[in-house]
Amino acid sequence: MEIEIATIGGYEEVGRQMTAVRAGDDIVIFDMGLNLSKVLIHDNLQTESMHSLDLIDMGAIPDDRIMSELSGEVKAIVPTHGHLDHIGAIPKLAHRYDAPIVGAPFTIALVEDQIQDENKFTVNNDLVTMEAGETMSIGDHTELEFVNVTHSIIDAINPVLHTPEGAIVYGLDKRIDHTPVIGDPIDMDRFREIGRDGVLCYIEDCTNANKKGRTPSEAVAREQLQDVMHSLEDFDGGIVATTFSSHIARVSSIVEFARDIGREPVLLGRSMEQYSGTAERMGAISMPDVDMYGHRQSVDRAFERIMNEGKENFLPVVTGHQGEPRAMLTRMGRGETSYDLEQGDKVIFSARVIPEPTNVGQRYQSETLLGMQGARIYDDVHVSGHLSQEGHYEMLDALQPENVIPAHQDMKGFSGYVDLAASQGYKVGRDLHVTTNGNVIQLVE
Template structure:
């Protein structure tokens, strides 16, 4: 069976992930993401109403026109998890393929939400839910297995394509977390088994983030303890406390809610994405949020903020959007004094998120923090642990799987070169069994 990997998107940037794996005459697409940093360069852009070709030219979504050069039919579109850089382009691109979206239940619900807002294209691809540990048949010789992993969002998986030539493991956006706050630990035993099976692992497509750095990523349990320590230190403070984190990071939000209640404050979630992700997680019984207000529409948010100001900021802990300094997000509007919630001298602002590296994010976050400090707030940045592997864990994954070839993704060429350097320490060789692709490039693994 001829097996070919095509880099469609995410091989020159952090964002707009999309990879095609051809297995003889059948093709599987992994991820269809959006690059928000490219879209934010343009003011007042409404992506829901835009044509896919305009977004491609803007650099906001993968240029999937390369797919016309692949000789095969797409049989499945498989997003690894529900972050926008992995599902955000599905409304714009999926309709071109006569194939189902196959995803874990939480990711599938987020895909449904994503396509509901689409105004330019129709969407009639079936959405098939599949749990971690289950297998889907692609044809008589090929299956795809969902292996449970941990990331900063529920429902993350590493899809493994089983072929007669060996397995192809798509390992983007994961961490080796043995003590997660939500969900099961990463299935290390299964990954090791896959590496020891008779056919072995033909190829690993890993993310390259942190490959050039030493050390391991701490467990989400560590972030929980950091938040516990910080918020309990504010227990006797009688002013305002505001926290922000990734709206999709349900485990982190769960910790914030717990500690807000422990210090006798009522938590409220403010922002459209906060309401969306947490609402879905609660409806799916992934978490329980008893007596927690969720407000996503502007009027309901403003009413909630007025109630907080009337009843006393010391009684509440708002958890809001805006950890990257996004101009229209709640914390940024609070920093600009554009909401009923008033930032006052001594108020505590907790950023339980790091900046996603890009000049736009860094500039926006710096400006938001500066405005908050100018109003007298005390800012506590980076109360956070990453959802991605550290350098040592990249070594672990290679050791467990023993792939014949590696094709690093999900980063710029310079960062992916660091992965190649690491792999060469383990006797891989650039151009022979370690491949540095750019968007639009392909590599044939077997002929």
């Protein structure tokens, strides 16, 4: 069976992930993501009303025109998890393919929200949910399997396409976490079984490939957060926390520790309400009596209530950990809300800066504005959702793939993974395929 892999997006940057695998006449697309930095650099850009070709030209979504070079039929579009760099282009591109969108339940719920917000295109693809551990047939000779992984969002999976030539393992995004705060541990036993059966190709997320050691468990971040927040139990000023809205485990920990120190948590921001509200409706978490506000007027009224009743009684959990211009924390730093930041107030960043110039600059500006108002910054109370070098070593050891394709980085970001793979016997140009966007790699002729 002929096997081809089209590396469409996410092979020159962190973002806009999209990869297509052709096995015979059947094609499966993994991820359709957005490059957020290309959007955030523009002021007040409304992508919902934009044409896909304009977004392709500005580098915001994958250029899927290379799909015309693959001779087959797309049978499924498979997002690995609900982060926008993996699902954000679905409303712009999915309608081009007569194929269902297949994902884990939380991911599909977020995809549905994305489609409903779309103003330019009508997306009528069937939405199909599949749990980790389940499989479905793709054509007559291939099978799709979801393997449970741990990441900084719930319901993350690594899809595996089983073909007569061996398995194609799409390894974006994960960390090896045996003690997650929410959900099951990563299923390393299943990865080892797949490795013993034979892996033709492993496509791997290289976000932290240049970092030595092992990425800690979310349980470690929870302990760090508990230590910081409990140390502020006797503080009688304002405390504000920010984290990834999609990081349900982290948000739930902040909510819990806010109550431990006698403060009422309030979730503020559109994405904060969207992710946590969806997770609660689906039963993934339970946060009874936690107020969530997403619309601007509702958020402004919540800030007024906090100031009227005493900010020492509340702990707002807000968007803006990357310094996004329209996010709640950035507005607070600019003095555009009624929340009065004063000398000594605490701002907890339970997130690291995504290492991309736009984010780094925006985060610097946000922290500077907060500091000018007297806020004290608690930075990087966080662990990454991505593998570091020892995790990459463990995955290669478990899967023993015939071919490896680094993804989710630029050439500089690939370097650590290339060195690691080379130390394990892989060779660039032979079985280690360092590629860019818009290429097709033929693994089996």
